Each structure stands twice: as structure tokens, then as C-alpha cells.
Amino acid sequence: MTLLMEDTGTAVRAGDVQAFEAFVRANDRKLRGVAWAVVRNAEQTDDIMQSAYEKAFRALPNFDGRSSMTTWLHSIIYRTAIDYVRYEGRRRHTDIDQMRNVGGSTDAASHGIHRMELGDVMDQMSPEERGTLMLVTGLGYSYDDAAEILGESRGTIASRVSRARTRISRWTDSEEEQS
């Protein structure tokens, strides 16, 4: 992926539609993870990604490559998703059926995780917490990088991750007690 970015970076920044398309196709899953984490609705995630990609494409002239393109795009996607949640008032809409049928379920299942129950835990988090958790734990960004992407302080990032992990720990503890 990094190689792809480097290979296409110049063309992408030049506003080459094909290059930009190629980039987002290759990285879409990783990129949309943030939007999904925030809204947890597949259709809304598509809407957000469409909007975010359009914004990014328009803003390409402002991207000077000092950060990675994925970092830059994640910032746009997160802000778009948060805006969406705030202003559309849809953040609590979680389509259970979609959650059951979303792609890539085998990874989680293979780890023996009770998805729905953990999904419920995720639902209890704020969109910001979920987005931050996705960036740090799901995508492996450092706190500093996540802070840069989200425009927050490092302390805020750490706090959000901590809160999210605490919720999950409580859930896992509860699961262990029940078993």
C-alpha cells in the first residue's frame, strides 16, 4: 500500500482521476474503517466515503505530501463522519441486520469474539471514541498520529482509547464471569 501511494502520489496530487481512483480502491477498506467506526451503518458509511473522497479530490491541490495520503484522507473521512453524525442526528442508528452481515466477519469469528455483544459495547461508545479506537487499535496509528488526524491533543486521544478499552474490559470480565 505504501508503495502504491508512492507510485501514484504525484499523479494523485496532480488531480489525476484515474490515479486517485486507483488509490482509494486499493485503500478503501482501511480508509472506510474510520467512517464505519463512527456511524456503524453500512449505507451511511458509503455516503460518508463518497462525500469524503469528493472533498479530498477537490482538496488535492492543498495536499503537499508532508503527511501520508492515508493520514490526510483519514482526517477528511473522520471529520466528514463526525459532521454527518452531528448534523444528521443518526449516530445511534445501528442496523442490527447490517451488523450481522457486514463483510469480513470471519476474522472476528476466528478469534472467538462474540461480535454482537462486543458490537453492543461499541454502540455504547461515543462516535469519537469509536473513531479514535479504530485509528489507534484497528489501524495502528500512534497516539500522536491519531491526534494529528483528529485535530485533538494527545491527551484526548489517550483518554478516549482508555475509556473505550475500559468498556471492553468490563465486557470481557462480565463474559468470563458468566462462563
Place this chain on the structure above:
Amino acid sequence: MNDDELSAFLMGEVPEPGGDFFEDLSARLHEINEEEAAAAAAEGAEQVDHDDGNRADNHQGPKLTAEDDVIIDLSEARERRNRRWNTGAAWRSAAAAVALIAGGAIAFDALGDDDFQTAASDSPSETTEQPVDSTPGDSTSDTSNTTVDDEQPDDVDITGQTCLTSGEDLLVIQFGPTETDPFTGVATIGNAVSTISGIRLDPGNPDAVTYLVNSSAIGSAEEGAPIVDEQLWYGGEGISINGSFFSEVTCDAVAEQANQLLSFVGDERPATPTTPTTIRSCYIHADEILVLDLDTAYMIYTGARTNLDSIEALSAQATGTTATGESVLDVRSSPLGSAEEDGGPIVNQLEWLKSDARAEILAGDQMFAQVESCDSLGDRVSQLDNLVSTYPPIIE
């Protein structure tokens, strides 16, 4: 659960895109490409006209009638300023815009940076990219030594850096460097203009800056959710929010207030538009008074009513020092007149509803017009011109 397991879960949940997602995206990107190419071509043509000293307005609105009128594209100045956010040079750009005023025409970009969503979302470079300094385009005036620079209110920058506070997911106030639109007297704060749409310098009290919350993510009076009426920044002493004074202003203090404000908001938050307008740089001119940029301003108060006859007066106004003239800048009174001042309410406000891709022009409490394009807006402004001729605004 360890990090690997959690990571697998998080990424495993991510849904695949819908069936036509990439096809739709591709089509849209090509459309954007064509739009921007057309816009670039139009800009080039406009520049040629401008260079000839016979500026023909390529925008869709009515053209200027006075030969010596000049419309200033503040969106360009704003872009330059945005690239300088962290350099504190925004005021210099504002001054450059001031210096460009010639011939008496007034052009302004009302609440120019009020497009929080687009500013924040479209330009994450503000946080992920370093600002790129640039030289103002075709300004022929050296503005580096204006008083604006010297008098910029550093104290507004509370922490000296970016004071970013967050109240849950709603309120973010960023007290970064401010910029003041020299035409409206409205300053925007940092990047969080969706929360606080601007500040107004109080000519009668140079130490006070009124933070106008005309429309915000929190809500607005017009939308039934008046939360923050005003914030007053008293020099370096503190800040007043809705009458509560805070002498030691910190991010934490503001965040605490933000959290309190949240309790009032509930579900009354306004449906802040998220759909980008399709109108780009729609300039409307009404008898040398009104120019709108619908590309960026989703809430437009029709701007400055002014009798400014000198750059100095405008600069003084913008910096909050006592104005040298009798000019009044009030973004909430119409450039075409206001009920309070001349009994001739023409336009109280023009509200651009991005979500509906239309603008509403209100005259008093009455809907004057709904406009969906620059052309239709231009038609309406032509009508307004007639009204202005009949009921000229009283200039103080």
C-alpha cells in the same frame, strides 16, 4: 482481549462498499474534474479582462455599473489566510484586501470562514499539513506596514497556541489566530467557525470583542435553540459567556462551559447543512453594496452597511480601535438598509441553506425570495436594487 484480537474485530466489522460505490465515485470525480477545469478556464478569462483594466465580471450575477468599482475576490484572500493560520499573518492578508479597495465598491465575503464543515473537512491540512506561505496575488499595494498588523489582538489567542476544547461531540471552540474581514468587521476564530460564527469588534469598547453566535452547531435563535447569545472577550482579563464571566480562561474552563451548554442543546441542534453548494463564487452586486460568495458561506448575513470612504477608517474598524470615521459595520443589519435605522427594511438576512441548495432572502419577517442559482439570485438582487433606490439606506 488483547490488541490483536480487538484490531481483528474492528477491521473485521468494516463493511464492503455498496455494489455501485466505485462506479458512482468515478462518475462524480470526473464531473468534479470537468467542473474545476471549467472554473479554472473562467478564472483565466476573468484575469485577462482584469488586466485590461476593464474588468468584466464573469460571475453570474449582475455586473458592476460604475467603471471604477472593484470587486475583490475575498475567497482568494481567505485561501491565502488559511494557509497562514499558524503564522499569525492572517491580518496581513486582511490588510491586503483592505488595500485593494478602490473606487468605492464594497465587496465582501460574509462570514467567509463560516463553512466549518468544508473548512474543517475539506482542509484537514490545517492540522495535518504545514501552512504554506504565499504572496497575495495581484495586490499592488504594500500592506506590510499597515496598522492592522501592529494592532492585531494577540490576546484573543488565549493560550498562545491552539486552544481546542471539546464538549462531547458537539462543541469545539478553537481560539486560534483570528482574522477580521475588513468589510464586515467580522473576525473568525481559528477553525471552529461552525460553533462561533464570528466575532465583532466593538468600536465603543476597544477592549471588548463580541463573539457573535449567529448560527452554530449549538443552535441559533432563528432555529429555536438559542444557547449562546454572546461571548465577550475582555482583553486579557477573561471571557464572558452569556453573562457569566470567567476571569481565568483556559481550555478547560471553556470546555466546562461547553459541557454545560450541551445540556441545553438536546436534540434541538440545527440541521446544519452538509451538502456542498454547487454554486461557486457567486457574486452578486447591488448598487455597490452587496456581493455574496455562496461557495463558502452557508449562513450569510447580507453584510456591511458602510459609508467608509477611506482605507484607514476600515482598518481602524477592523482592529477594534476607535473608528476614525462614522462608519458602522454590522453584519446583522442589511447593507440595503435595516429596520432599526431607517425604517426601510429591505433585507434582514440572506440565509444560504446548503442542505436544500437554495438561499432565502428575508425582508423583515417576510420571505423575499428563494433563490437556487446565481442567476436567480441576480434577478432578485436587481429587484433589490430598485428597492434600494426607493429606500436608500441611511448611512451614519
